[in-house]
Amino acid sequence: MPVPDGLEAMRVDAGLARLLGLSRTAVAQLTEEGSVLVDGGAVGKSDRLTAGSWLEVQLPEPPRPLTIEAQPVEGMEILYSDDDVVAVDKPVGVAAHASVGWTGPTVIGGLAAAGYRISTSGSHERQGIVHRLDVGTSGVMVVATSERAYTLLKRAFKQRTIDKRYHALVQGHPDPSSGTIDAPIGRHRSNDWKFAVTADGKPSVTHYDTVEAFQAASLLDIHLETGRTHQIRVHFAALRHPCCGDLTYGADPRLAERLGLERQWLHARSLGFAHPSDGRWVEITSKYPKDLEDALEVLRAT
Numbered sequence: 001m002p003v004p005d006g007l008e009a010m011r012v013d014a015g016l017a018r019l020l021g022l023s024r025t026a027v028a029q030l031t032e033e034g035s036v037l038v039d040g041g042a043v044g045k046s047d048r049l050t051a052g053s054w055l056e057v058q059l060p061e062p063p064r065p066l067t068i069e070a071q072p073v074e075g076m077e078i079l080y081s082d083d084d085v086v087a088v089d090k091p092v093g094v095a096a097h098a099s100v101g102w103t104g105p106t107v108i109g110g111l112a113a114a115g116y117r118i119s120t121s122g123s124h125e126r127q128g129i130v131h132r133l134d135v136g137t138s139g140v141m142v143v144a145t146s147e148r149a150y151t152l153l154k155r156a157f158k159q160r161t162i163d164k165r166y167h168a169l170v171q172g173h174p175d176p177s178s179g180t181i182d183a184p185i186g187r188h189r190s191n192d193w194k195f196a197v198t199a200d201g202k203p204s205v206t207h208y209d210t211v212e213a214f215q216a217a218s219l220l221d222i223h224l225e226t227g228r229t230h231q232i233r234v235h236f237a238a239l240r241h242p243c244c245g246d247l248t249y250g251a252d253p254r255l256a257e258r259l260g261l262e263r264q265w266l267h268a269r270s271l272g273f274a275h276p277s278d279g280r281w282v283e284i285t286s287k288y289p290k291d292l293e294d295a296l297e298v299l300r301a302t
Helices: 012-020 024-032 107-113 147-159 231-238 253-259 290-300
Strands: 036-038 055-057 077-081 085-090 138-144 163-171 178-182 185-187 195-197 205-213 217-224 266-274 281-285
Touching (some): 024 036, 163 290, 178 231, 185 231, 195 231, 205 231, 217 231, 253 290
Parallel strands (some): 138 266
Antiparallel strands (some): 163 217, 163 266, 185 195, 205 217, 266 281
């Protein structure tokens, strides 16, 4: 196709991302593979487009849809269920849904194995998923089992009318003991798997209160106003109070070892929402798993 007038002088990655609906990272990969030609010649991601030039893009074959494998998940408990929603207590080491490269257990696979019918809304492998928890985070997660619930809960998460509460054990003592962190979060400049507070990041707001203070750490009750990836971990690491055990974001490995932690001390404590069928307020709470409870007992004994 000819390059549209509206893309005149734009970078190749930005222009093709707008034109084809791809991410700039995906376009950059296409240029590295020599799959983007302008007037017959290969171009780089930072080259500029000229209106009217002949553009050729060789797109890769679409990936095959991931299959949902019914697989029981050890330790995953059902906290609440009805005709519209099911809430689970997700153990650490379990993903919300299947994804490329993940071969471990999933919440969706566990529910399928337990005989639950999940909403068919959403992409195939994410059917019924209205929010996610990281593999390394335990706690409450809700899944839609009806089409109505999927639509209304997705909207509620987007409009931030869901009350999400996390508990986190962070190193040291945040000052003030209760407060708000308002700092944008974006990709880490040197590590694709990490995030950081960046000037050009997405708006991110975290509210917190100290529940219990120990000599070396503080147990916090956290309310997320936004839901960025790794938001709690990034915000408290930026304050130099990383989650205990979170070596990725700068936690002290000696303290983690003393507390017996092999992951960050972070737990999705409760989830509150207006029920999609009749609007009544539903609040579901998860108790601490053994590894997190044991870490607290160590701190209380010292």
